[in-house]
Amino acid sequence: MTHSPTPPSATLADGASAPPASLWRLIRSAQPSLGLLALACVATLVAVAGTLYFPVLTRQFVDELGSAGLRARAVAELAGVLLGSTAAGALAGWLVARVGHAMVATLRLGLIDKLLRLPVAAFDRESSGEQVSRVVSDCESISELVTRQMINMLSGVLLLVGSMVVLLLLDVQLTLTLLGCVAGAFAVVIPVAFLLDGLSRRIQNETARLGGLLTQVLSEIRLVKAYTAERRERERGRTHVEGIRRLGLRVAGINVALEPLMGLATSVAIVVILVVGTARVSRGEISIGTLTAFILYIFNIANPLVQLTQFTAGWQKAKGASSRIGAIMAEADEETRAGTAEVPALAALEFRDVTFGYPGRDAPVLHAVDLHFPPGTTTALVGASGNGKTTVLSLIERFYAPTEGDILYGGTSISGFPLAAWRSRIGYVAQTAPIMPGTVRDNITYGLSGVYSDDRVRAAAEQAGALSFIERMPEGLDTVLLEQGNNLSGGQRQRIAIARMFLRNPEILILDEATSALDSETEHQVRIALESLMQGRTNIVVAHRLSTVMHADRIYFLEDGRISGMGRHEELVAMHPPYARLVARQFRQGPELAALDGIATEAPIRTLRQVNS
Known part of the structure; x- marks a missing residue:
């Protein structure tokens, strides 16, 4: 039986644009509330209508002011339209924010779920910090486009079209004059706006790389300080920060150029309309109220131009975000339900002619390896680092699939078992004994289904030799452990991991250098716990300390990915x-x-x- 590693999904280059279809698929997957968006659109229409009607009312108010004087009704109408338009705009903004936050939450939860479903191989190609950036920043960009930027574009287009229609009805000549000014502004603004294309995407990528670096450095801060590498990591961080700064300055420069250009275009339009309009008012061709309305409509045209420019930038940013999220979503999931066979109880585990190479590497790590792990025995894997011992363990856990050959359990290929059912039979105690965020109890019961009473958790801790130091902790089992278990010693972390194994009660127990990082006294304590744990299980031990494997029923010696000795x-x-x-x-x-x-x-x-x- 032959397996092939899942090829990495093709990712788009920094400068590539995601097709709109990819963006729309992500938007649909976020399930925005169409009802709330429709209500926001109605509120936007009301706000736009009020904005368009306000200059018309102002025209009537100014024209009547000279002849009929100040009328309370006219003032009330102006105030009512202005307040109504403002309230409608505020309502639209609130509805959009509500939809936006719901979209971000849905996208982030979907992406987190997808990341957790990916095979281990997918995490070999991108740092965890960059993947965190996809969840934190890129989802925000897509939501921002669909909600606030879309509504701004809708209101901007309606204001532009509505203003031009009303202006043409008021006076064609002044409208054509204003259009000339607007066309001149467009001729300058649009080319400048297109310079934003790709810059936002590059900023996102550089920010993701910085996040990846910081995640790695801060998680290994003790190593950094022990080797006085602060200066080196500061310089690595400076490189990314400087890249973000330079790109940010380019974006800021474009935005800084756009704002004065729009202000200059607006000022020029006002001056031109005032000059032409005043001449026409003096000739009696238009009223002073009409001229006032034209001046107000200039702002109704200038603001939408800025909104459309912002929408262009948001569109480019969201396209870049969707390309990266889409690449993750396109990755193949772990085949959790690939098999339906029932996992037999305590059977022999075998490697038959297994060859394996990591994706992207030329040479295989394992070459036609045959291994046999009889049930209820202890088998050790020995050899220098880099000869394939950890790879064997990864293949047993089905983190990867063999390139050639097969792995059998009870005579059935392990790929034929449901993934969760297979992994539930395996217990893994690593050299580092990772600690997850939470309490001591959370870590002992981590990944286990069901509810465990305090008595069962304490019994497991006592079997692992961990109960004595747990009871000395301030909150006992409810003591919150620091990141990476930094308020525990190495031996304490190992014994918590062993306590978890007693609760898990696996049939196959993997010990990967489980005592190599411990001092002699702690190693002795942990080894006593391990000897108790190993009883009645199929044990696979990887160790550099030969004193830990001398009593194994069988030892395999690996050299260059091959078995060179056995016995x-x-x-x-x-x-x-x-x-x-x-x-x-x-x-x-x-x-x-x-x-x-x-x-x-x-x-x-x-x-x-x-x-x-």
Whole structure:
């Protein structure tokens, strides 16, 4: 049976534009409330109508002011139209904000769900900080376009069209004069506005890279400080910050140029209309009220031009965001329901002629590997770093699929089992024993279904040798753990992970360098807990410390992605020179002493010292 790694989805380059269809698909997936948007459109129409009607009322008010004097009814009409238009505009803004926040929440939840469904291979191609930026920033850009920018464009177009219609009805000659000024403004503004194309997208990409860098640096802040690498990381951050600053200045320069241009165009239009209009008023061709209305309509035309320019920038920004989100959404999910076979109880796990290479790498990591893990036994994987031990564990967990060959459990390919059912049979204790945000209880029961009483959690903690230090904590099981478990020691983190395994009760237990980072005393305590945990399970142990694997039922020695030796400790010492050299190097003795029975004790170093004496 042959598997092929899922190829990475094609992503668009920084400067590429996403097709509008991709953007609309994301918008539909966000499920904006059509009812609220329709109500916002109605409120916008009311606000636009009031804005258009206000200069007409002003014209009548000014014309009547000279002959009939100040009338309370006219003042009330002006105030009513102005307040009504303002209130309608405010209502439209509130409705749009409500729709926008709902869209952002829906998009973010959908993207978070998608990220959690992706296979591990998808996270090898982009940093976590960049993916966080997709959730935080890019979703906001799409919502901003669909809600506020769309409504602004609608109101802007209606104001432009409505104003031109009313102006033509008032006076054709003055309208043509105004159109000449507007056309001149358009001729300058539109080319400048198009310079925004791509700049916002590049800013988003650079911001995502900065987020990725900061996520990595801050999560490993102890390493940074231990190696006095603050200056190096500051310079790396400065590179991205400087890139964002330069791009931001270019955008700001364009916006700064647009605003004075629009102001200049508006001022020129006002002056021209005043000059031409005053001449026509003096000749009795139009009234002073008509001229006043024209002056007011100039602002009704200038503001929409600014709104349309902002919409263009928002459109480009949302297209860039949709291309990145769309690339994530296009990734293939983990095949959680690919198989329907029932996982057998405590069966043999086998690798048959398994070859595997990571996507994007030329050479395979594993070459035609055959492994056998009998049920209820302990098997160790030994070899220098980079020879494929961790890859074997990843294939067992189905983080990746073999390029060639197959992995069987009870004679059935593990790809034939539902993913959740298969992984529920596996317990994984890693070297770092990661701690998730939450309390001690949350971490012991992490990922487990069902409700666990305090007695069961305490019993698991006691089996793992963790109850004593948990009870000394301020809140016991309810003590909140810091990021990455920084208020725990390495041994405490390991014992919490082991307590989780006692509750999980897996059939296959994987120990990946589970004690390599511990001091001798802590290692002894953790090993006692592990020995209890390993009883009655199929145990797969990866370790560089040979003292932890000497009693394994079988040891596989990996070299260059191949199995170069297999057997018990004594057999490999006698028959496999690379393993014998590794034993000798670790215990600092000759290979002939490594072959002694005394080396296979629980305290090999002490035994060798006794032999020397």
